[in-house]
Amino acid sequence: MIEVRDLTINIEGKHITQHVDFTIPRGRITSLIGESGSGKSMTVSALLGMLPVDAKVSGYVMYEGRNVLDASDQEMESVRKQDVFTIFQDASNSFNPSVKMGRQLYAFSGERVGDTIDVFNEKMKLILDQLGLAWDVVEQYPFQLSGGMLQRCMIACAFYVEPALLIADEPTSALDMVLQKEFIQLLIRLNEERNTTILLITHDLDIVAEAAHEMAVMQQGTIVETGTVETVFSNPHHAYTKRLLESRF
Numbered sequence: 003m004i005e006v007r008d009l010t011i012n013i014e015g016k017h018i019t020q021h022v023d024f025t026i027p028r029g030r031i032t033s034l035i036g037e038s039g040s041g042k043s044m045t046v047s048a049l050l051g052m053l054p055v056d057a058k059v060s061g062y063v064m065y066e067g068r069n070v071l072d073a074s075d076q077e078m079e080s081v082r083k084q085d086v087f088t089i090f091q092d093a094s095n096s097f098n099p100s101v102k103m104g105r106q107l108y109a110f111s112g113e114r115v116g117d118t119i120d121v122f123n124e125k126m127k128l129i130l131d132q133l134g135l136a137w138d139v140v141e142q143y144p145f146q147l148s149g150g151m152l153q154r155c156m157i158a159c160a161f162y163v164e165p166a167l168l169i170a171d172e173p174t175s176a177l178d179m180v181l182q183k184e185f186i187q188l189l190i191r192l193n194e195e196r197n198t199t200i201l202l203i204t205h206d207l208d209i210v211a212e213a214a215h216e217m218a219v220m221q222q223g224t225i226v227e228t229g230t231v232e233t234v235f236s237n238p239h240h241a242y243t244k245r246l247l248e249s250r251f
């Protein structure tokens with residue numbers, strides 16, 4: 003679905019990524035894993051056409067047969083709006099604290115796909131119910147909900163929108179272990195029930211093991227290993243991947 007080839011990003015003479023190569027196959031959960039500062043978020047910014055203005059970028063990010071690095075800002079905005087749904091580490095930053103959740107959930111989902119409020123109410127009620135959330139969250143303000151609840155609300159919107167690609171950038175880093183597990187189960191459900199392609203960015207191998215089908219390991223701006231999770235876990239080739247796996251126990 004998305005092929006990243008030879009992606010090199012340079013900011014103020016510093017290599018942020020170099021010759022990055024990996025694929026996000028349709029209908030699969032692909033994890034981009036690496037330590038802090040290895041270039042995961044910058045790679046995602048390149049995919050979304052949201053690199054800092056002073057970034058120099060070369061290579062290819064092929065999506066639907068074209069290189070999105072050549073797309074105009076307008077074209078990328080339309081791809082972001084129509085095809086991609088993004089969930090970040092801290093959902094509270096995604097919501098306006100002074101607006102009730104109902105209006106914001108509508109903006110993230112029903113309004114985005116052109117549904118009326120009535121259609122949204124009916125459809126979202128069902129989704130919240132399926133995800134174990136009560137409908138009365140729509141009457142609450144974001145600060146009245148926990149981080150875990152807010153992340154669930156975000157994923158409820160993803161269930162609603164059924165995006166071509168869901169990007170989850172460290173979505174569980176701010177959650178405790180129980181909520182982490184619950185959130186990962188919801189991601190897996192989204193993939194299995196709606197066949198949603200997911201790019202999961204994390205530094206946590208346990209999450210990769212639980213959720214992902216494919217993985218790409220990033221170190222200091224380069225991809226050092228790619229493969230199915232099964233293959234990489236059972237037979238890692240690169241010294242960094244081996245170290246990562248050893249540190250898991």
Ligand SMILES: Nc1ncnc2c1ncn2[C@@H]1O[C@H](COP(=O)(O)OP(=O)(O)OP(=O)(O)O)[C@@H](O)[C@H]1O
Pocket residue numbers: 013018036037038039040041042043044045054205
């Ligand atoms: N706006 C920016 N301008 C210049 N350099 C930046 C900018 N944002 C990030 N960097 C640098 O790019 C490198 C890669 O950062 P990036 O955020 O992509 O790493 P990451 O793997 O996502 O880390 P983390 O897991 O901590 O989010 C780091 O050295 C960082 O300091």
